[in-house]
Amino acid sequence: LYMFYQMTFAIITVALVAGAVADRMRFSAFLWFTAGWLILVYVPIAHWVWGGGFLARAGILDFAGGTVVHLNAGIAGLVAACVLGKRYGYGTDNFAPYDLSLAVIGTGLLWVGWLGFNGGSAYGAGPLAASAMINTQVAAATGLLGWLVAERIRYGKPTTLGAASGAVAGLVAITPG
Numbered sequence: 001l002y003m004f005y006q007m008t009f010a011i012i013t014v015a016l017v018a019g020a021v022a023d024r025m026r027f028s029a030f031l032w033f034t035a036g037w038l039i040l041v042y043v044p045i046a047h048w049v050w051g052g053g054f055l056a057r058a059g060i061l062d063f064a065g066g067t068v069v070h071l072n073a074g075i076a077g078l079v080a081a082c083v084l085g086k087r088y089g090y091g092t093d094n095f096a097p098y099d100l101s102l103a104v105i106g107t108g109l110l111w112v113g114w115l116g117f118n119g120g121s122a123y124g125a126g127p128l129a130a131s132a133m134i135n136t137q138v139a140a141a142t143g144l145l146g147w148l149v150a151e152r153i154r155y156g157k158p159t160t161l162g163a164a165s166g167a168v169a170g171l172v173a174i175t176p177g
Helices: 002-021 027-050 066-084 100-120 127-155 160-174
Strands: none
Touching: 002 027, 002 066, 002 100, 027 066, 100 127, 100 160, 127 160
8 A cells, every 4th residue: 555655656756747848758758758767766766765765864854745756856857848948839839728627627636636645644544644634725725825916916817727826836835844
């Protein structure tokens, strides 16, 4: 069960990197990159932090993936984007979602799943899991509201896509904490 739970973290980490290389890399190349990156980068770092490796022994704490997932994927995505260059159509094409309702549904699914990841990192139902889930919920809602206020100030009106972006930003921000 623990291995399966950790495997879902690996899958999510790869999905985060996928967002950074969208429209920059062929799918077959991304599959090769994923296999190599998971084996050579993700697995060792996950072991160092979560598997009793030298970072865990040094006192590094990563409750729900702030280092292993977000920092790891962020650096991989940034390096890949720098190496591959601009997205195809950047500056000329509209990158707004095809269907805003699907973006909102996806955000809702992500939000619910995130509660499972953060709460599940307590490895049992109890006060620690409840605290993680409450903090996750409040952070997502605060990110959503904060983004709407920022859009209102900057553009004069908030947007649905902004609300979804703010919720995801709140989820990402709370995970290391």
